[in-house]
Amino acid sequence: MTERVIKPVGRGFLFLDSHPAGCEQLVRDLTAQVEARTPDKHPVALVIGSSSGYGLAATIAGLARYGIDGVGVSFEKGPARRTATAGWYRTAATAQYAEQAGRKFHFVNADAFADTTKDEVLDLVAKEFGAVDYLIYSVAAPRRVDPRTGTTYQSALKTIGAPYTTKSIAFEDGEPQLTEASLDVATDEEIAETVQVMGGEDWTRWVDALAERKLLNDGFSTVALTYxxxxxxxxxxxxxxxxxxxxHLEQTAKELSERDGVRAFTSVNGAAVTQASSAIPGIGLYVSLLHKVLGEKMQTPIQQSIALWDQLTGEQTPDLDEDGRLRLDRWELDPAVQAAVKEQWDAVTQDNIATVADAAWFFAEVRRLYGFDVDGVDYDAETEVDVEWPTTA
Incomplete structure (x- = not known):
């Protein structure tokens, strides 16, 4: 047992430690926002990328709203010299909630890209549930090792066609700074590698693996999250x-939907503060301005995940666009909203960034990703950092 006081220490939007009690309280807060339904049966779901961002929100919304059973997969680091990752603590808290709710939901900590992980997870599915009703794919990773070739692919955050410079936001001693970020043009090889990491190949392999082992229930649906x-x-x-x-992910959905017994979508989610999005130049400033324009009308990942589950289960009619994508982002791309955000984008300067953008909110949201700035947590008290990964029955 190791208890200590944990303070936010880091650089930019990256923190070296996470706060276990803050992460636990954050999960409790999210579950409290979900109104439960009484399903005819408890669906079985497999969530790939269940520990953070929209994958976490989809897991919690499914558990709290429809009482899903199933398996969540993520790749997190446990406590050592530093604390565990925030995703580790969030997973422990989510598992605790699932158990208290009487649900059978297991969590596997492993590389989702690896065939050995697929084997482990599918063995668990076969043993505990027999088959799955839903597969939600929400993986954000900087690199991928293809287990069948041993090739390592690295994603690139670059432009196509011409270099680009954008306004961006940074923080110095907690104060917002208006900066500029420039991105180079991606080579064809870099584009291809980015597709290998973030495209639909691994999603397809998960569906293939389930199908080959006859682990798809009638009416099986799968969705990959996009933006x-x-x-x-x-x-x-x-x-x-x-x-x-x-x-490529969206094209993969169309190809998967051509198979018998598979209903596949991409879900276009709205902007949010996540560990993945905060690392992209310009996104932080844009999201800060979006929240300034919308305030409480800005839909959170948990609100969007509730809508996702309602549409997947048939509680609500799926909101599809002309390309067959589920649209959970219409609130963001409303022309009036975008016009207001653009006006603020053009007007923002270093002198007015603290008021034109919702910079304080954005900085707090980034800290909350690591379990800090969560209401109801005493950050001056010692907290236990040696939290175990949830055991699998």
Missing amino acids: IGSELTGPIYRQGSIGAAKA
Whole structure:
């Protein structure tokens, strides 16, 4: 047992330690926001990337709203010289909630790209549940090792066609700083590697593995989470190397849907503060301005995940666009909202960034990713850092 006082220490948007009590309270807060339904049966779900961002929100929303059983997969570091990662503590808290709710939901800590992980998870599915109803794919990783070739692919955050410079936000001693970030043009090889990491190949392999072992229930549905975003971030995101990967993900959904017994979608989620998005130049400033415009009308990942589950289960009619994508981002891309954000984007300067953008909110949200700035937590008290990974029955 190791208890100590944990303070936020880091650089930029990266923190060296996470706060276990803060992460636990954050999960409790998220579950409290979900209104439960009484399903005819408890669906079995497999969530790939269940420990953070939208994957965490989808796991919690599924557990709290529809009482899902199943397996969550993520890749987190346990406590050692530093604390465990925030995802480790969030997973422990989510497992505790699932147990208290009477659900059978297991968590596997392993590389989702590895075939050995697929074997381990599918063995667990076969033993505990027989088959799955839903597969939610929400993986954000900087690199991928293809287990069948041994090749390591590295994603690139670059533009396509021409270099691009954008406004961005940074913080110095907690105070917002308006900066500029420039991105180089991706080579064809870098684009191809980014597609290998963030595209649909591994998603397909998960569906293949389930199908080969006859672990798909009738009416099986799968969804991969994606993002389109604003014209303000388009040159860096949607029209950049990451966008090429997202386009591949969407094409993969169409190909999977052509199979018998598979219903596949991409879910276009709205902007949010996540560990992945905060690392992308321009996104932090954009999200800060978006929240300034929308305030409480900005839909959180848990709100969007509730809508996702309602549409997947048939509680609500799926909101599909002309390309067959589930759209959970219409609130963000409303023309009036985007016009207001662009006006603020053009107006922001170093002198007014603290008021034109919701910078304080954004900085607090980044800290909350690591378990800090969570209401109801005493950050001056010692907290236990040696939290065990949830055991699998």
